[in-house]
Amino acid sequence: MPQVRLPTPDKSKGALSGPEKASILMLALDEEHATKIVRMLDLSEVKELSQTMAMLGRVPSETVEAVIDEFVTELGNTSGVLGGIEATEKLLRKVLDPETLEMVLAEIRGPKGRTIWEKLSTINESVLASYLKNEYPQTVAAILSRIDPAHAARVLAQFNDDFAIEVIMRMINMDVIQKDVLKEIEATLRTEFVMNLSRTVQKDNYEVIAEIFNNLDSSTEARFMAMLEERNREAADRIKSLMFTFEDLSRLDPSGIQTLIRNAGNDRLALALKGASEELRELFFRNMSERAAKILREEMAAMGPVRLRDVEEAQQYLVNLAKELAAKGEIVILDGKEEELIV
Numbered sequence: 001m002p003q004v005r006l007p008t009p010d011k012s013k014g015a016l017s018g019p020e021k022a023s024i025l026m027l028a029l030d031e032e033h034a035t036k037i038v039r040m041l042d043l044s045e046v047k048e049l050s051q052t053m054a055m056l057g058r059v060p061s062e063t064v065e066a067v068i069d070e071f072v073t074e075l076g077n078t079s080g081v082l083g084g085i086e087a088t089e090k091l092l093r094k095v096l097d098p099e100t101l102e103m104v105l106a107e108i109r110g111p112k113g114r115t116i117w118e119k120l121s122t123i124n125e126s127v128l129a130s131y132l133k134n135e136y137p138q139t140v141a142a143i144l145s146r147i148d149p150a151h152a153a154r155v156l157a158q159f160n161d162d163f164a165i166e167v168i169m170r171m172i173n174m175d176v177i178q179k180d181v182l183k184e185i186e187a188t189l190r191t192e193f194v195m196n197l198s199r200t201v202q203k204d205n206y207e208v209i210a211e212i213f214n215n216l217d218s219s220t221e222a223r224f225m226a227m228l229e230e231r232n233r234e235a236a237d238r239i240k241s242l243m244f245t246f247e248d249l250s251r252l253d254p255s256g257i258q259t260l261i262r263n264a265g266n267d268r269l270a271l272a273l274k275g276a277s278e279e280l281r282e283l284f285f286r287n288m289s290e291r292a293a294k295i296l297r298e299e300m301a302a303m304g305p306v307r308l309r310d311v312e313e314a315q316q317y318l319v320n321l322a323k324e325l326a327a328k329g330e331i332v333i334l335d336g337k338e339e340e341l342i343v
Contacts, residue, residue: 019052024059024067121148129158141170142185149211156212157220165227172235174205210242217312246315249322250280256331257287260322268314270299275311
């Protein structure tokens with residue numbers, strides 16, 4: 001709103017600032033309408049408005065009337081508005097939660113944003129599983145094979161056993177999905193989760209399942225694997241061979257173990273080793289200084305009983321960390337039989 005000459009609270013003539021005029025308008029409104037407006041402001045605007053209102057003091061009635069008249073006149077003279085991504089984001093930020101806001105903005109920005117499958121990985125697993133459980137297992141298999149394996153594992157664990165094993169079997173036997181079918185799935189997902197159409201990457205079906213199983217908790221993984229062995233022993237064996245577990249860290253050479261220890265942090269390492277085999281524990285201890293190993297042993301002893309879930313989370317963290325370090329070339333994970341790089 002442009003500055004105009006109006007009576008001010010402190011002097012008969014002067015230029016009221018924007019915040020001063022906004023504060024006068026807010027004070028002139030009834031509480032219900034003023035509250036609705038405040039809820040649509042961001043924190044910095046609320047602070048500025050509050051400070052200005054607190055410093056206004058008594059405002060003459062003629063000043064209030066002049067500000068209201070100016071507001072009505074300016075509003076009536078508006079010939080158009082200026083749109084844009086920034087203005088849209090500012091408005092939506094006031095009415096949408098962060099997760100929904102990001103998805104809506106990604107749709108607006110177009111293909112430069114994250115892919116639809118990456119965005120699906122941000123949807124709460126319970127919400128996504130609740131939606132997917134009403135779909136055909138073949139459709140669910142196509143979706144889970146394309147989202148982040150860790151998130152796919154959490155979603156898969158939400159299904160009942162019968163539905164989960166049907167999805168797993170379809171993922172194993174899945175061929176390349178026809179383009180028109182994939183487009184239909186993406187169109188549905190776009191409608192349901194407000195996401196944009198994006199490219200997909202086809203992975204080996206067994207590798208996808210192995211990555212998902214790697215991210216399941218041990219009891220869920222064991223249950224699904226047992227069911228899979230009953231249905232297809234060959235597929236189960238192939239998936240087992242592709243899985244990388246906490247115990248597989250024994251395939252690291254001494255330099256790799258030492259690098260992992262430096263990056264892991266004692267708290268997570270102590271918790272992870274609480275549930276490790278004695279052989280793997282000793283491997284870690286041998287690659288630490290005598291003093292560091294003693295401190296770690298004492299920390300583990302001081303922990304007392306710990307929840308299995310916490311141990312598994314710590315172990316999965318170390319597994320993921322090892323994969324990240326291997327991808328960067330900082331460590332090498334070798335196959336125990338063929339001495340080939342597998343990560």
